[in-house]
Amino acid sequence: MNAVSVKNLRVLLRSSGKPILDGISFDIGIGDRLALIGESGSGKSMTALSLLSLLPPSMKEEGIVHIGDTDMITAAERERNTVRGSFAAIVYQEPLTALDPLMTVGNQIAGPLKLHRRLTGTAARTEVFRLLDMVKLSDSSRIVSSYPYELSGGQRQRIAIAMALACSPRLLIADEPTTALDVTIQKDILALLDELVRDSGMSLLFITHDLAVAAKISERVAIMQKGKIVESGSMDDVLSRPAHPYTRQLLDAAVKVSTVPFLPPDSPETARGSV
Amino acid sequence: MKTDIRKINIPLIAGTALVLLTAAVALVSCFWTPYALDDTAGGLRLSAPGALHWAGTDKLGRDLFSQLMVGARYAILVAVLSPLISAVIGIPFGLIAATGGKILDESLSYLFDAMIAFPAILLAMLVVTVQGASMSSAILAIGFSSSAAVARVTRVNALHVLATDYVRAARASGVSRPAVLFRHVLPNISPMLFVQLTLVASGAILAEASLSYLGLGSPPPQASWGRMLMEAQSSVLTAPWGAVIPGCAIAVFVLGLNFLGDGIREIIDPEEEMNE
Numbered sequence: 001m002n003a004v005s006v007k008n009l010r011v012l013l014r015s016s017g018k019p020i021l022d023g024i025s026f027d028i029g030i031g032d033r034l035a036l037i038g039e040s041g042s043g044k045s046m047t048a049l050s051l052l053s054l055l056p057p058s059m060k061e062e063g064i065v066h067i068g069d070t071d072m073i074t075a076a077e078r079e080r081n082t083v084r085g086s087f088a089a090i091v092y093q094e095p096l097t098a099l100d101p102l103m104t105v106g107n108q109i110a111g112p113l114k115l116h117r118r119l120t121g122t123a124a125r126t127e128v129f130r131l132l133d134m135v136k137l138s139d140s141s142r143i144v145s146s147y148p149y150e151l152s153g154g155q156r157q158r159i160a161i162a163m164a165l166a167c168s169p170r171l172l173i174a175d176e177p178t179t180a181l182d183v184t185i186q187k188d189i190l191a192l193l194d195e196l197v198r199d200s201g202m203s204l205l206f207i208t209h210d211l212a213v214a215a216k217i218s219e220r221v222a223i224m225q226k227g228k229i230v231e232s233g234s235m236d237d238v239l240s241r242p243a244h245p246y247t248r249q250l251l252d253a254a255v256k257v258s259t260v261p262f263l264p265p266d267s268p269e270t271a272r273g274s275v
Numbered sequence: 276m277k278t279d280i281r282k283i284n285i286p287l288i289a290g291t292a293l294v295l296l297t298a299a300v301a302l303v304s305c306f307w308t309p310y311a312l313d314d315t316a317g318g319l320r321l322s323a324p325g326a327l328h329w330a331g332t333d334k335l336g337r338d339l340f341s342q343l344m345v346g347a348r349y350a351i352l353v354a355v356l357s358p359l360i361s362a363v364i365g366i367p368f369g370l371i372a373a374t375g376g377k378i379l380d381e382s383l384s385y386l387f388d389a390m391i392a393f394p395a396i397l398l399a400m401l402v403v404t405v406q407g408a409s410m411s412s413a414i415l416a417i418g419f420s421s422s423a424a425v426a427r428v429t430r431v432n433a434l435h436v437l438a439t440d441y442v443r444a445a446r447a448s449g450v451s452r453p454a455v456l457f458r459h460v461l462p463n464i465s466p467m468l469f470v471q472l473t474l475v476a477s478g479a480i481l482a483e484a485s486l487s488y489l490g491l492g493s494p495p496p497q498a499s500w501g502r503m504l505m506e507a508q509s510s511v512l513t514a515p516w517g518a519v520i521p522g523c524a525i526a527v528f529v530l531g532l533n534f535l536g537d538g539i540r541e542i543i544d545p546e547e548e549m550n551e
Contacts, residue, residue: 101441111448160444
């Protein structure tokens with residue numbers, strides 16, 4: 001059994017029949033990782049949503065999507081709800097909006113615990129603290145009763161991760177989890193994800209537009225463009241011998257950025273306009 | 276952040292004060308009025324405001340101030356029950372439109388628009404004609420006709436909340452669609468709904484006054500501000516206070532409700548906060 005098995009997944013607009021995703025296929029084995037790379041609008045996030053059958057009502061999906069043993073496309077909504085959260089979980093891009101502003105952090109993390117593990121009261125509270133420890137949030141007794149606006153972006157993203165991990169999923173889908181964060185915080189969150197996934201033996205689908213980030217977290221990569229996977233394979237192969245022109249473009253762009261010499265804004269060179 | 280000293284919210288204070296004033300008058304009228312409503316014993320018809328009759332008397336010699344006080348009771352009743360009815364009808368339909376898929380959403384939205392375009396007073400007259408003129412049919416009619424506006428506000432704000440990451444995160448963690456509505460959507464749209472309902476309340480006061488003025492509101496033993504206006508109409512040139520005083524009462528209460536809505540909006544409006 002694979003954690004994820006996708007064959008010829010197509011997502012179509014109901015109104016016009018225009019394909020958003022066109023013939024996506026990939027597998028992620030138990031404990032394996034895959035980085036899905038592409039620019040905005042290439043269909044990365046759509047892929048994540050369609051794995052859990054969470055597409056907006058204006059779209060429909062065709063093909064085969066197995067999450068664990070469950071065929072997500074034919075399963076009843078009840079079964080899908082069991083898969084969501086207890087077998088597979090998502091961490092989203094924007095930590096500002098990923099938490100309900102009217103709910104304390106403790107209550108939000110306790111939500112999935114109650115839903116899937118029937119934990120309430122003291123048991124739930126203990127578990128919430130264990131999860132906060134797991135994502136390395138100090139001062140957890142204060143954080144539990146805080147509202148999201150009282151916390152920093154990095155703290156919120158750690159809480160979002162804690163929520164995703166609440167029911168020990170076998171598959172974690174991370175949809176650009178570090179994109180909205182400061183560079184230094186990015187590094188911490190990435191290291192945390194890496195460690196959590198390794199320790200628990202979870203499978204990971206890591207979605208990003210950033211080749212460098214992807215290379216740090218995953219050995220396998222799939223490149224997406226315009227709703228299709230244009231190239232996939234081991235990270236080394238794809239990076240050293242890109243076969244598809246789009247992959248080469250992506251690589252070129254990454255190289256160019258890293259070769260621009262960095263100068264602080266008030267350095268004499270910057271002032272003379274030599275950069 | 277919690278200890279922020281906010282600038283003084285004048286509309287909220289003024290609105291609360293005016294609404295409480297009306298409520299207090301209504302409450303007092305349950306126990307005491309200067310004269311009984313049907314007391315014409317003084318025989319002073321159309322007397323001007325003075326020590327004996329604080330707001331004067333009408334053409335039958337009844338005390339206007341007593342009528343005004345009892346009228347406040349019905350005004351409060353209208354201001355509470357009409358929004359309640361519009362909420363009970365409007366919120367579920369708004370949520371159904373927001374979650375029911377494209378076809379249901381579009382047909383319901385057209386229905387809301389059609390209801391809003393239809394003059395509320397006409398709709399109310401229709402209900403009153405069928406049900407007979409009474410306070411309860413006026414309240415029912417007003418509540419029903421303003422439910423479309425509530426449904427529209429519910430739909431728009433629910434769509435906004437449904438598109439947020441925390442709702443997507445909740446769905447991704449296995450929370451079912453209906454559970455998301457109760458857990459996340461309703462709490463997050465409740466401030467906007469509350470503002471809308473204060474507007475419904477002030478609109479309801481005006482609508483009830485219009486209905487009563489047309490003779491379609493509460494029948495004579497009850498005193499409503501709108502009916503006081505109607506009865507004062509024939510003598511408005513000789514005894515203008517008969518119309519001016521209930522008119523002012525309506526204006527004060529409606530103003531109070533509008534201020535209250537503004538005050539609440541000022542608290543929740545995020546743009547306002549950014550400007551501070």
